[in-house]
Amino acid sequence: MIFGFLKHLRRQSKGESQKNRVLIYKNEHSIDPGKISIAANKAIKGLQEKGYRAFIVGGAVRDLLLGLTPKDFDIATNATPEEIKEIFRRSKIIGRRFRLVHVYFSREVLEISTFRATVSTNRNSMFLRDTTGRIIRDNIFGTQEEDALRRDFTVNAMFYSPDEEVLIDYSNGYRDLVAKKLKIIGKPDTRFREDPIRILRAVRFSTQLGLSIDKLSLKSMRLQKNLLLNVPSSRLFEETLKVLLCGEAVKALSEPESYEFLGLLLPEIKGAMSKTGNKEFLLNALNKTDERVANNQPNSPAFVLAAIFWHEILSRWQKEELTGKKPFSAIVSAIDEFINKRSRSSILEVPKRFELDMRNIWLMQAKFQKTAGRQSYALLRTNRFRAGYDFMLLRADVGQLDTKIANWWQVFLRNNGDEKKTISRHQLGSFPGKGYKKRFNMHRSEEG
Known part of the structure; x- marks a missing residue:
């Protein structure tokens, strides 16, 4: 001994x-x-x-x-x-x-x-x-x-x-x-080559903790950023998700340094941020995510990703509807087209389990438009319903959806038993109810 x-x-x-x-x-x-x-x-x-x-x-x-x-x-x-x-x-x-x-x-x-x-x-x-x-x-x-x-x-x-x-x-x-300085140890070029994920870690620490990346480290990050393509996809996805769920996602998209690197891995972010309506929707979704982090509530990665990609789905959905397709058939085609295109050209690969959850959230957006009958009850049993519901309220908030639809669903969910049955028999706008309010449910990670 x-x-x-x-x-x-x-x-x-x-x-x-x-x-x-x-x-x-x-x-x-x-x-x-x-x-x-x-x-x-x-x-x-x-x-x-x-x-x-x-x-x-x-x-x-x-x-x-x-x-x-x-x-x-x-x-x-x-x-x-x-x-x-x-x-x-x-x-x-x-x-x-x-x-x-x-x-x-x-x-x-x-x-x-x-x-x-x-x-x-x-x-x-x-x-x-x-x-x-x-x-x-x-x-x-x-x-x-x-x-x-x-x-x-x-x-x-x-x-x-x-x-x-x-x-x-x-x-x-x-x-x-x-x-409040973030500085890499040793020679920046060598250290970022050793592990390119350090680039994303720098982005996260800077954003989350309010640290300023020192000039030499930032210069090297920009020169070495393409080395991120050499990182195994699972690790790259995990670290990107950490940035988006660090509690400062809105800040990450508003600061040029972090936006630059996130835009490389998720070019869809740049597309969403380039148009006012899409930008407002995405920032609102990320703001809700940041609030949940601040309140120590779980977040759904699929919800965040669905919001980032939504402008791509929405534009395709609208085009498909112009061909005469019904809303649900149109959004199915839009989702399939987007996912197939992304699988061929994307840098950041989304795992299948999250892809399925995103698909459910998007499909619900067409189903929410039907506000009477048995379908409203069936939708309540859909996987990730709460995430899809919150997603729908965000859309109504930025004018992508008639607020009467959001109002109907809020009244429907607030009531139970016989009252819920009565509401489900009424078409949109034919029942008494207060005006639409911005009200978000807690989309738990197990449910959405």
């Missing part, structure tokens, strides 16, 4: 440099220890009891310094994945590109990673780059300082020791955070 502890102490000091390390003590920073989860404290204590070093790292430290309560806590340690797994019974080693350990505490899952080192050669099987310079495997273990300097941005590279209440900074991240 003692021998093992001394072995860990020797390993932690080997290669460690204190030259570039800045310690910021509790009287100098604003971190509230009460905002650290019980699970994070338990994990750190469990590692320390076995002789390892362990710290909260990354975005959680950044958020704590900003006075926010982190959604997730990541832990960094000098223990290897196998050693971590040996300590925590309910744990699992995951990842190939970047091996780490998921540790399960009741309802909370912690990510615990081993300090990484950056190497300059591709000759090690534990570290590989592709032909563009993108890192596709990164499992060389190193010191805490090396781990800090291989992270993406200075504000994400700080460590925090809960027991000592000390902040450890190797890259001037604390200074940059105070100055």
Whole structure:
């Protein structure tokens, strides 16, 4: 036991440099220890009891310094994945590109990673780059300082020791955070080539946290943006969705820097923002999404995507109706044409599960136009009804739909039992009811 502890102490000091390390003590920073989860404290204590070093790292430290309560806590340690797994019974080693350990505490899952080192050669099987310079495997273990300097941005590279209440900074991240500056660590061109997703992460952090991207980083982002095309589609979609659901989607479309990169991946955004009616609809939809994030309510990714693509569906729908097709047949043709075209030419591939939900939301827009009879009851049972309903109210709000239709559905949904049956027998406008009001239901992620 003692021998093992001394072995860990020797390993932690080997290669460690204190030259570039800045310690910021509790009287100098604003971190509230009460905002650290019980699970994070338990994990750190469990590692320390076995002789390892362990710290909260990354975005959680950044958020704590900003006075926010982190959604997730990541832990960094000098223990290897196998050693971590040996300590925590309910744990699992995951990842190939970047091996780490998921540790399960009741309802909370912690990510615990081993300090990484950056190497300059591709000759090690534990570290590989592709032909563009993108890192596709990164499992060389190193010191805490090396781990800090291989992270993406200075504000994400700080460590925090809960027991000592000390902040450890190797890259001037604390200074940059105070100055509201977002700066990549190292040479920008090299770091964005290593992982082009850092471009989207820069967009999200800048927008969400109100940080200004420094000039060299922004210049490199613009030069390297086409490298995003080399990122696996699932990861690209996930990171794009994080930008749209970060709580500042409206801001992301209003700031030139973020709009530029989102427009590359979703050119439909530029189309929607170029015409007043479409722009108003999209910004209203994103504003509702931002409000739900602020209120800690779940959002439907399909709802957001359906709103972004809606102007494409609407224009096709209108053209199909001019050929004499009925509304539902016309919108079916419009949706099929758009999805087929997008599947052949899009940069950002939408997963099938979201595509199906978008289709349901769009199809409902034709069905909402029928406001009497059994169809109104059948529509209530449609998958993603609440999302489709909110979508319809947004359309009425910007003049894309007769407000009498929105009014009918609001009255229909407000009533129950016999009253609902009575309303369903009346055609549009033939029942007493108050005028249309902007009223949005909570489209839960399970329902819409």
